[in-house]
Amino acid sequence: MRKKLAASILCTLILVSSFTACSGTTDETGVQTTPSVSVPSGAPAYYDYLGNIDYSSDAAALVWEQVEGEDEGVYGIQYRDVIDFNGITSQSEIPVCLFFYSSYADGSQNLMAGVEDLAQTLVGKVLFIAVDGVEADAISTAYEVGGYPEFILLADNARISTFSGLDYTEWNIDDVTAWITDNGYEPDLSMLLR
Numbered sequence: 763m764r765k766k767l768a769a770s771i772l773c774t775l776i777l778v779s780s781f782t783a784c785s786g787t788t789d790e791t792g793v794q795t796t797p798s799v800s801v802p803s804g805a806p807a808y809y810d811y812l813g814n815i816d817y818s819s820d821a822a823a824l825v826w827e828q829v830e831g832e833d834e835g836v837y838g839i840q841y842r843d844v845i846d847f848n849g850i851t852s853q854s855e856i857p858v859c860l861f862f863y864s865s866y867a868d869g870s871q872n873l874m875a876g877v878e879d880l881a882q883t884l885v886g887k888v889l890f891i892a893v894d895g896v897e898a899d900a901i902s903t904a905y906e907v908g909g910y911p912e913f914i915l916l917a918d919n920a921r922i923s924t925f926s927g928l929d930y931t932e933w934n935i936d937d938v939t940a941w942i943t944d945n946g947y948e949p950d951l952s953m954l955l956r
Contacts, residue, residue, distance in 0.1 A: 799845075802827055808889065811850035813843035820898040821847060824881040824890040837956060839878045844891060847901065852919040857888050859942065862895040862902060864910040873911060876935030880942070882956075883949035888915075888942065913938060915945055 801809050812823050815830070822841040829838045844850055851858050861877050863870050874892070881890035895902040895910050905914055905921075913925040925941045927933060939949060 806855060808850060808853050808855050809842075811844060811846040811853065813845040815840050816843040817841045819843040820894045821901060822892050823850065824878060824892060826882060826885040839882055841892070848919075850889075850891065851916055854918050856886070857915060857917045857922070857947070859884075859888050859890045860905065860914040860916065861890055861892045862905070862907045862910055862912045862914070863892065864896045865894045866896060867910060870911075873935065876938070879954060880935060880939055880949065883951055883953045884942070884947055885950075885953060887950075888947050913941070915942065 799813050800815075801812075812825070813819075816822060819841060821844040823844055824839050825842050826837055827840045828834070829836050829840070851860075863873065877890060877892065881888075884890070893901050895907055895912075907914075908926055909928040911927045915922040915924070923941070923945050925938055930937070943949065
């Protein structure tokens with residue numbers, strides 16, 4: 763029991779330190795600076811834990827925003843870097859669905875498109891965070907991810923439910939949608955028409 767508790771605390775400390783110490787740069791005088799973050803006006807409070815749009819981030823929130831460079835009113839799923847992972851998963855404003863995947867696995871891009879659609883249909887109900895479990899292995903370890911892909915639904919940083927692709931011989935995004943619906947979050951399919 764004590765070994766499990768010690769391991770859990772160690773993983774949490776590694777996770778927190780790896781995500782709170784990595785954002786920022788050093789200026790010409792050697793002083794640590796924090797890059798400015800562009801946040802849309804009226805953004806929810808959980809944006810305090812998000813950085814700029816970054817499609818190469820190992821942990822990114824899938825958020826519904828105005829698409830930069832497009833006409834006013836053109837919205838889509840954008841990937842915002844998670845700069846405080848513990849903060850975003852501990853906030854109580856909105857449940858979080860962690861989507862663990864491997865960027866090295868075949869089919870990741872096809873699955874990602876389905877996850878983006880699911881995130882779009884649950885805007886304001888569930889915040890999806892895509893985590894490259896291979897690149898962000900400290901996060902995978904902290905959440906005891908058994909394989910990829912895996913979805914973990916959290917509320918106030920407590921695990922509500924897990925959907926592991928390894929538990930099925932065949933599955934698709936419709937099965938994930940049914941799982942999240944069974945957990946009380948009904949997707950709004952009309953969001954796909956926007």
